[in-house]
Amino acid sequence: MHVPDGFFDAPTSVATGLIAAGAVGVSLQRASREIRETGPALAGLVAAFVFAVQMVNFPVGAGTSGHLLGGALAAALVGPWTAVLVMSTVLLVQGLLFADGGLTALGTNITLMGLVTVVVGYFAIRAVLQVLPKRVGSVVPAGALGALVSVPLSALAFTGLYAIGGAVEIPLGKLTTAMVGWHVLVGLGEAVITAAVLSAVVATRPDLVYAVRHLQPELVLVDADGNRSTVAADRPVATRPAGRSLGIGVAVTFLVAGVVSLFASAHPDGLEFVGAKLGFDSAARDSAVASSPLADYGVSGIGNAQVSGALAGIIGVLVTIAVGLAIAKLSSLRSARSTADADKVA
Template structure:
């Protein structure tokens, strides 16, 4: 759903840019409470993983494909404030390096694909957890539903922005029906990817999933007809919260590199939901050439590399590397600026030792 230059007029693009910048500023401030020096590299990994999976367009209807937006996944794994920053980093890398998503439309893309998906998904996720049993399965199920709803919500947000500042005179009802219809189908794919990813991380390191913290209820035993807390089992190894996340980080990085460098070659070549609707309804009549069209990585290929498989694979690997480097750098700086009222020097030292 990357909006190119020319879909939205200059004044509305400017306003959305200001609003998006404000949202990123709020994200930077809020992420200080969500990140520490142990989890900051994982947030960078989440950004790189989302970049990689966004290269995997999957078919959703005749002549149409979809791809992960990632707002729900990022919010649940690393928190809503950090989630907005993750998506913003991905969109910035895609726009500047790969000519994907207009530069003047960057604010629109951050709002639609980052802020709206994160806010809608995380609010629904927390609401569902308040109704479901406090188990890991509930976290996975809530992740699935939240991701499913977040995609048509983003489609609604784009339609609203287009209604206010669209550059072509198209009946907004037709745009709304087409956008929500196709993106509801794309939402199913988003939900599957999000649910599987969250479930996989919870299975090995539930302590690193932001949305799963503090959800597991203590084990109960029934004694003489009364439920009592079971005695704590003596751990055979170090507690999860003191184990280094390096193994998970390495596994996630390898997975992202394989997806972007190899699996992406087999992704659907059909236009995504927005591209298809734009072509069918005439929204793309005034689309503008991308300012970064001459980038050596434009259109997810390495310039002067003739073999499509190698060109696309190298571009994907470079994209993952740059995204994880930029993202991890941003999140590390945010984590270093963290200020927790009442936190002792001992706690801060412990956090550094567990990186």
């Protein structure tokens, strides 16, 4: 659902740019606690994994496709503030290197895919965890539901923005029905992917899942007289270093970006499909970096399309890991500096 340049007028693009900048700024300040718990390496890996999986469009039907947005998954793995930074990193790399999403629309894309999906997904996860049994496995259905609702609500947010500053006048009712309808189907795919990833991580390293750490599991004790009492159980803790698990995650990420992505559906995604059907795709303009050597997820100068695509995916993963790590460390440094300044004042 990457929005290209030209879909929105200048005031709307500026407004979403300010919203995105504010969200990233606040997240840089607030993410430090989450990063202390999960580590900057996990934030970089999650960013790279979301980048890789977004390369894999899956068929939805009627000549359209969808791909993971990833906000709910990132929020479950590394926490909401870090997830905003993760998603912003992915969209920044995609926009600057791969011409995926317009540069003037970067703020819009961060708002829709890096903010709405994270906020909706995270609060949906927390709400579901309040009613499900207090056990680690509950994170999987909670994450799936959070992913499912985050996608159509992001599409609904797009519709709201288009009603304010869309470049081509089209019936709002038709746009709402088409965007939400198709993205409910995309959300189903998002839910399946999110559940699969969370299941794998929870089964092997539940201590690396941020949402699990904030469960308050309870044990029911029964004494000799049959009286029942409830006590808090221990949360999952690390039983072995995370290096090996992160290494496996990096390997899987490279596999997705360099191999699985080659089998992605060639059909347009939900936004492109709706734009073509309703006629506002004509407003799209090429990105300012459309001539980038990595534009459209291929390496210019390499004639073999599969080799070009695989290499572009691998390069994208490496860059995303580097940028994600840098942003995570920046958040930690800002927090340390703020703490030091507070100590001096005290």
